[in-house]
Amino acid sequence: MASSEFSGAAHLEMSSNVRRIHYLVVLAVFFSALVFGDNAAAKQVTLGPYDTADGKYDVTFDTSRIPEEQMKQFVLLSPALSPSDYMFAPSLELCITRDPRYRDCGSRKLDSPNFFSNAEVNLDRGREALQFLSTLSFPKELQKVVRYHKDSLSFSLWIQETRYQFFKTLDSNLLKRQSHGIDPTRLCNSILKKIEHASTQSEKYLLVHDWWNCVNAAFRKELGSYPVPSWQSFLKAYGIEEGPAVKRLFSKATDLEEKGRYAEAKTLYERIIREYPEDIKEDEISSEEYGTWALDRLKVMACRARRPADFSATDPQVLADRIREALRKKESCVLANLASCDFIVGAKNSDNFWSLPPEEAGPIILAASQRFDHRSSSSRKLSDQYWHLEFSDLEHKGSYAFGLKNIRNAWIWDSFMTSSHSLLDALHEPKKKKQK
Numbered sequence: 001m002a003s004s005e006f007s008g009a010a011h012l013e014m015s016s017n018v019r020r021i022h023y024l025v026v027l028a029v030f031f032s033a034l035v036f037g038d039n040a041a042a043k044q045v046t047l048g049p050y051d052t053a054d055g056k057y058d059v060t061f062d063t064s065r066i067p068e069e070q071m072k073q074f075v076l077l078s079p080a081l082s083p084s085d086y087m088f089a090p091s092l093e094l095c096i097t098r099d100p101r102y103r104d105c106g107s108r109k110l111d112s113p114n115f116f117s118n119a120e121v122n123l124d125r126g127r128e129a130l131q132f133l134s135t136l137s138f139p140k141e142l143q144k145v146v147r148y149h150k151d152s153l154s155f156s157l158w159i160q161e162t163r164y165q166f167f168k169t170l171d172s173n174l175l176k177r178q179s180h181g182i183d184p185t186r187l188c189n190s191i192l193k194k195i196e197h198a199s200t201q202s203e204k205y206l207l208v209h210d211w212w213n214c215v216n217a218a219f220r221k222e223l224g225s226y227p228v229p230s231w232q233s234f235l236k237a238y239g240i241e242e243g244p245a246v247k248r249l250f251s252k253a254t255d256l257e258e259k260g261r262y263a264e265a266k267t268l269y270e271r272i273i274r275e276y277p278e279d280i281k282e283d284e285i286s287s288e289e290y291g292t293w294a295l296d297r298l299k300v301m302a303c304r305a306r307r308p309a310d311f312s313a314t315d316p317q318v319l320a321d322r323i324r325e326a327l328r329k330k331e332s333c334v335l336a337n338l339a340s341c342d343f344i345v346g347a348k349n350s351d352n353f354w355s356l357p358p359e360e361a362g363p364i365i366l367a368a369s370q371r372f373d374h375r376s377s378s379s380r381k382l383s384d385q386y387w388h389l390e391f392s393d394l395e396h397k398g399s400y401a402f403g404l405k406n407i408r409n410a411w412i413w414d415s416f417m418t419s420s421h422s423l424l425d426a427l428h429e430p431k432k433k434k435q436k
Contacts, residue, residue, distance in 0.1 A: 046245055047075055056279060057081065058243035066238045073136060074234070077145050079226045080242065086133060086149050089126030089157040092119035092164055110167060110205050119164055126157040141234035144227040155180045155219050159212055166208060172196045175211055180219055188214035246276040246290050253297070262301050269294040296355040303341035303357060310340045312410035316387040319411050320379040323389055323402055327369045336362030340405075340414040345427045348401060348417040360430050365416055368423045372400060387411065398423065 045068050048058025057080045061071055076086055092115075095105035101121045106112035133150045158179045166174045172195050176185050184192060191210045198204045234240070241248055253268035272294040281290045313319040319338070326335040339358035346353030372391040379389045389402040398420030405414045418424060 045071075046243070047072060049244060050075075050081055052080055055282070056244040056246075058245050059240055060243065060245065060248065061238060061240040066240070070137075071240075073132075074138065074142065077142065077149055077231075078242075079228055079231055082226060085125070085129050087152045087156070089129070089153060089160050090122035092122055092160055092167075094118075094122050110201065116164075116168070119160075119167075123157070123160060123164060126153065126160060130154055130157060139234065139237070141230060141237050144230040145234070148223070148227055151180070151223055155182075155223075156216075159216060163208055163212065167205070170201070170204065175208070181222065182215050182219050184211065184215055187218050244279060246272055246279045247281075249276075250281065250290055250293065253294070257297060257301065262304070266298065266301060269298050299357045300342045300355070303359075307337075307341065310412045311338050312407075312412050314409065314411070316381075316404045316406070316411045317379060319404055319413060320387070320389040320402070323413060324374070324377060327366065327372070328374065330366060330369075332363050332366050335366055338413055340412045343414060343416075345416045347424055348399060348419045353415070354428070354431055356427060356430060361416060361427065364423075364426050368400075368418075368420070368426070371395065371397070371420075393420065 043063055044060060045063055046058050046060040047068075049056035050058065057078070059071065059075050059078070066074075075081070076084060093108045095102045095108050095114075095118045097105055102118050103114040105118070106114060108118075109115065112118075130150065130153050133146060133153065136146060138146055162174055162177070166172070172192065175192060175195065178184070188211055191207065191214055195204055195207045195211065198207055235242065249268050249272055253265045253272070256262075256265035256268065273291045277289070277291050279290045281288055281293050311319075311322075313322070322338055323335070325331075326338060336358040339362060341358065343356060343358045343361055344353045345356045345361055369391075371393050373394045374391065376392045377390065379387065381387050385406045387404040387406075389404065391400045393399060398418055400420070400423075401417045402413060403415030403417060404411050416427075418427075
């Protein structure tokens with residue numbers, strides 16, 4: 001009997017344990033589904049491109065950190081998109097021909113039959129934008145950004161509403177009212193007097209533009225500049241990347257290339273060439289299509305695939321002597337092999353350089369070397385990192401420099417510079433052919 005009771009108790013205990021384990025497994029599966037379900041739903045999203053004065057702009061973000069619908073609202077406040085409809089109200093004169101909200105635009109001036117009707121459309125647009133900002137839910141990082149937009153837009157809207165009321169009534173007292181701490185009677189008194197003494201409506205209309213400029217300048221001075229640090233804090237807090245996307249792709253590709261991950265870099269460079277054929281890469285000294293830059297990098301990597309490594313020497317003088325010898329013996333292939341795969345050419349004493357594969361640069365330099373005064377050649381140290389092998393021209397029509405660079409105690413030949421315009425044209429010719 002005891003044995004049977006023991007067996008029954010053991011059976012009950014085992015059944016209870018089984019149920020407990022089953023329950024825990026169900027919970028584990030449930031929570032796993034929650035976690036992995038969220039991760040599966042999360043994705044990288046890019047909004048844009050938006051056209052700006054500085055080119056294309058977009059933002060890329062992870063929807064697990066910030067919902068797409070919210071980001072669609074927040075991106076409208078980006079400094080890259082300013083000035084925007086959320087910073088300035090439309091002027092009364094705005095009339096978009098194909099927008100059904102507007103009636104026939106006419107001259108878009110005060111004497112146009114539909115001026116006031118269309119002006120009301122613009123005022124409504126400004127009020128709707130302000131309502132959007134007033135009801136927007138946003139993270140704490142954007143508090144100063146939203147406040148800046150609200151202050152800017154509300155004052156801008158006040159200007160347009162005041163202009164509208166004045167054009168309706170021609171009551172100059174309307175222009176004397178204060179707003180946002182700006183007192184027109186103190187700051188713009190001379191303009192107000194001119195408006196009061198103007199005899200015609202058209203004259204008053206023109207003078208009100210001066211009033212607009214006066215009060216707006218005073219307000220903008222008080223408002224200050226866009227709170228860029230707050231916007232940057234928002235981007236950092238939510239892992240948001242600003243574009244254009246092609247700029248990020250190019251940066252990622254060059255980073256992969258520097259790490260020796262050539263296959264991955266090649267894929268990105270090819271994507272840039274394929275998807276962004278007209279996007280421009282600009283810096284302080286040059287402007288060129290990203291596709292051209294990507295093609296240059298592909299040629300550098302192709303060169304590296306053919307070579308185990310760039311030729312290098314522990315002593316820059318040894319490398320300079322090897323270059324001299326190749327020039328003297330007119331050895332085009334040797335000269336090309338002495339040059340780094342990542343080779344640039346350009347004008348002396350300037351920042352104007354471009355990439356040119358050594359197998360293309362070598363023959364051009366060798367052909368020009370017949371003008372070099374080899375007896376006057378000299379090599380000199382510029383710094384611990386740079387050394388020059390220099391030649392003058394036999395006919396005094398230019399000078400030439402071979403740039404040597406120290407990378408981790410190994411000297412390579414990575415650049416060629418000249419003051420000869422004809423040689424620069426010859427070095428640029430392969431580039432022009434690629435661009436065609």
